Amino acid sequence: MSSLILPAVLNGLTMGAVYALIALGLTLIYGVLHIINFAHGSLLMLGLYAAYFLFSYLGIDPYLAIIFVVPAFFVLGYLLQRVVIAPMSAGSEQNVLLVTLALSLVIDNLALFFWTSNTRTVDIPYAWDTVEVLGAYLTKGRVIAFFAALLVAGLMWLFMTRTRTGSAIRAVAIEKRGAEIVGIDVNHTYALTFGIGTACVALAACLLLPTFYATPQVGYTFVLVAFTTVVMGGMGSLPGALVAGLALGVIEALGGLFLGESLGQIGIFVAFILTLLFRPAGLLGRKPT
C-alpha cells in the first residue's frame, strides 16, 4: 500500500487543480457579488458542450478552443448578470440565489432536451498520454490542467491587485456605496465580475473535456466540491481557492486509497468541517472585522 501513496498524492494534485480551476470563478463571484452562484455547475456543463461542439463540427482542439470559448463565456456571463440576474433579483441577495438556481434548472433541462442525456467525449490521444513523475504515471491532460490552474490563479491575482479594473472590483466588493460615490459603475462592475467568473469556468471546461465527458448532468459531479473548495479556501480568496482545491484533490485520493472509493469523499467533508471549526473564515480568507 505504501508504494501507492506517492502516485495517489500526485494524481490527487492534478485532480485538485481541476477543482481549483472550477472554484476560481465561483469564489470571485462570491467575493464581489456575495452570492452563491447555483448556476456555476450548469455553466461548466455549457462550457464542456461548447468545447465538444467546436471539436466535433469544426475540428478545433479543446485547448485551442479556449481562445473562442473563454471570450464567448465572458460575454455570456456579463449579459446574464446584466439582463437576467440583476433585473430579476431587484437588489436582494436572496433573490439572486433563487434566480441562479432557476437559471441552473432551465439550462440543465434545455441541455437535456436539445442534446439528450448521451455522453459526449472527444478523442484527443495526446491528452490521455501519461507523464512519468517520480515513478507515478500522470495523465498529460491533467498535468496541463495543473499548470493552467497555477497560471490562471496567478494571473487573476495580478489582475485583481495590479489593475484599475481589479481595484474597482475590490472596491465594490468591500464597500459598494463608497465605490459608487467615487464614480465606479457598480452595475457594470458586477456584470464584469460575473463575466470573468463565467470565463474562468469555461476555461476549466476546455481543460477538463479532453480527459472527461460532457452530459447535461455533469455539472453536479463537480459543483459540490467546487462550493466546498470556495468555503474551505476562504470565500472570495483566489489563492485560497487554489490551495483548497489542491488540498481536497489530495485528501480525496488518500481517502479513496485508505477508506475505499465509496467512502473516500468523506475526507473532503471532514476537512471542510475541521476548517470551519478552527478557521471559520477559511484557509486564506479574511477574518470578519
Place this chain on the structure above:
Amino acid sequence: MTHYINRRGLLKASGAMALLSGLASPSILRAQTPVVKIGVLEPLTGNLAYNGTQCAAGAKFAAEAINAAGGIKSMGGAQIELVIVDAESRPEVAAAAVDTLAEAGVCAFTGASASALGLASSQAAAKYDLAQVFSVGTAEAIVERGLHNVFRYTPGVNKITAVAMDNLKLLNDGAGNPVKTAAIIHEDGPFGTSMADLIEKTLPDQGITVVERIAHPTPHRDFNNIALRVKASKADIIIPSNYINEYTLMTRALQQQRVELMAIYSVLGGAASNIKFVRENNDLAQYVIDCNHWYDPKKEASQALAASVAAAGLDMTYDVMVAYATIQVVADALERGASDDRLKMIEALAASDYADSIMPYGPTKFVNGDNVSAAPVNLQVRGDKIEVIFPAEYATAEPVFPRPAAG
C-alpha cells in the same frame, strides 16, 4: 385574383367535397382495419433517456414489421398501434403514466429500461389487471412480489451472473486455466453490489481467487486510485459492473497506469456492449468481454432489424433488441388469445411458449412471471464490431481469451 365564397357557395362546395371524398375513399365508409393498442412505457427524458429512446425505437420497428406482415391475423389483421408514454426516468412518474396507458385502452404494455421504474409501473398496473412485459429489469424483486400482471421476458441478475460465471469457467478451462486471480470493480448501488456479492461467492468454486473488491460511487471522477490498487493486487482479470461513463474512465485509467490484464470480463457492462463505446474508444474496447442481453444475430428478423436500425441512423444496442422482442411476445399473445381484453392478455402471456423472437431463447416459459428460458450471451469487442462468442450455437466469432498482450 381574389375569390369570395358566400354561404350558399360554401354549402354547395361542402356537399360536393363530402360526396367526392366518399367516392374516393370507399374504405372509410366501409369497414376500417381493426387496431389494437399496446403501451410502451420508457424513460424518454431524464437520466435514462438514451436507453428509453432506444427502447421506444425498438418497439416501433417491431410494430412496423408485424403490421407489414399482416398484423394480428386472429383479430382480422388488426394493426398494432403503439401508445408511447414517457416515464421521465422517475419511478413516481412511471407509476402515474400507467393511468394514461389504461385510459388510452392499451391491452398490455412493455418497458421500462430500469428496474426501479418497472417496479413502480407494474405495481400501479396490477390494479387495472394490465400486463407489463418487462424489456429490461434485472432486479429479482420484480418477479418476487407475486403480481399476476408481471412478465419479465429477459433474464434477471441471478441468471445473468450464474451464466457469466459458467462461461468464464468454460473460457478459462479452454485456455488451460491461466486465470487464477480476479479483481471485482463495481458501482456501489444495489445493482453493482448485489452482483458483486454473487460473483465473489462463485469465483472460488472455479479456482479463481478474488484478490481485490473495489466499490465506487456513481458518478466517479477519477479511477487512478482504483487502477493503482488493481495493479498492486496483480489480478489476472477484472470483472467490472458499472455504467458507461465510469466504465470509460476506468478503462482509460487502467491503460494509463499500465495495468496488465488477461481480460476485462464484464457482467452487464455499461459500455462493453455499447457500440458507441466501441466507436469512440476503439483501442480501449478491444477484446473486452461482456455477458449481457443480446439478440441472435443469425436470425432473419434480427438481420432485418439491424438493417432498419442502420437505415434510421441509430445505434444497435441491446435496448433496441429487447424492446423489439417484447413487442413480439405481446403480439404473439394477442394472436393466440384473439382478444385485446386485459385479463385474457394476462392468461395468454402466462401460457406463452413463443419461440420465434429475435432473442436467443428457447420457447418462452413464465414461472411466477419470470421467463426461465431467457439467458444472456457472451460478447467480445473485435475491431469495430461486437461479436457473440458464447453460446456456440449463436456465436459469430471464436473467443480470444486471454487477450493478446499489449504491444
